[in-house]
Amino acid sequence: MEEKQLEHFSHEEHPLILCELQKENDDGSIDQKSAVCYGCQEQILGPAAYCCFACDFFLHKRCAELPRQITHPMHSLHPLVLLGRPAYSSGCCSCNACGQHWKYFTYHCSLCEFDLDVSCAILDQREIKLDCHDHPLRQQRPADIYCNACDKDGKDSSYLCAICPFWIHKKCALRPTTVKHKDHNHPLLLAYSLPSDYRSFEKSCPVCREKVHPSRWVYYCGPCRYFVHITCVVISQEDEGQLSEDIEYPISGEQDQNVVKLPSRNAAQELIARFLLKKDKISSSNDSGKTNILEEIFMDSHRKHPLVLSEKV
Structure with a gap:
């Protein structure tokens, strides 16, 4: 490699020389010199870097060639100037993007005392x-x-x-848009806020029992009116990674015959009708033609109290 020197503002003591940090051995293996870039504090993994071996000072080629001034969308009022270290007497600053304490390459606005570390400002573009x-x-x-x-x-x-x-x-x-929760029979859809159709009443998460905030992300099953915090969903290992946005959302078949699609004008009648269809909840008709219906029943979804049959809703 042709020797290339760079006079860099961050290391005025000596010029920096572009050097190879990788060496190929006779057996084909690669030796990589261990070095950390002063500017971004990340390990240098590339084949070459700007180096001052006398001071044990290294810079990524990309960090050595950063622009001295940028305009950033987080601070569009004034340009940000690249400094070798923060401008404060403590020699440290707090990055206005990620909040970490930082004392290396910093993009700085002196008028507003606004600071960004180089990764937040320009390097990390993912x-x-x-x-x-x-x-x-x-x-x-x-x-x-x-x-x-x-x-x-x-x-x-x-x-x-x-x-x-x-x-x-x-x-x-990076959460999937559809998941299968271990405590619910149907797929749950991801919503970035509580759907407007379900905001009439307060909802609570069945896992943690806390309120579901209308403006926060939630997994839900609309037909069952089932809402759960995204941090409370437990995905089985069998299902994890197999769910995709292409999963359809049908409510049909024998296993779903007792699901009531709400809201409904005749919700109470629909619920009672399903109870009456259960063979184990109905006794045979007596001679007078009347049906003896249990006045109290327990449901798997509500075991705390019995449900009482009422003529009025």
Whole structure:
């Protein structure tokens, strides 16, 4: 490799030389010199990097060639200037994107004291687009965040919108649109908020018994009016990874004959009619032609109290 030198603002003591960090042995194996990039603090895995061996100072080729000034959508008022280290007397800053404490390459606005580490500013360009949000979401390093999907705090890898305050855990962003929950007989669909048809009454999660927030993500079965927090769903290992968006959602067949599709104008009559059709709930007709119906029954879905037959609803 032709020797290439670089006078870099972050290391004014000596010029940086572009060097090979990989060496091929006679047996074909590769030796990789262990080095960490000063700018982004990630392991250098590529074949070459800018090096100062006297100071044990290394930069990825990409980090050494970063633009000195950028305009970023999280801070569009002023340009951000690349600094070798944060501009504060402590030598450290808090990244305005991921919140981590940082003391290496930083994009900085001196007027607003706004700072981004290089990964949040420019290096990590992995993005996804979700139907629930108008803008692309960019993957972030693990950080303590409040998740707009599950309504919980926690340190985890995440996706952040660089335009508006929308931040979600990575595991929430990658949730399947259809799951089979171990405590429910039908597939559950993912909704990015409680469907409007079901907002008339407060809903509680059958797993944790806490309220289902109308603006948070939820798995639900519409015909059964079954709603569960996305963090409370337990997917069986057999079903996990086999579910896809192409799963149809029929409510038919013998196993679903007792499902009442609500709302219904005659919901009470439909429920009672299903109870009456159960052979073990009806005794034979007496001589007067009347049917003896049990006045109290217990259902598998509601074992806390008996259900009492009433003529009025």
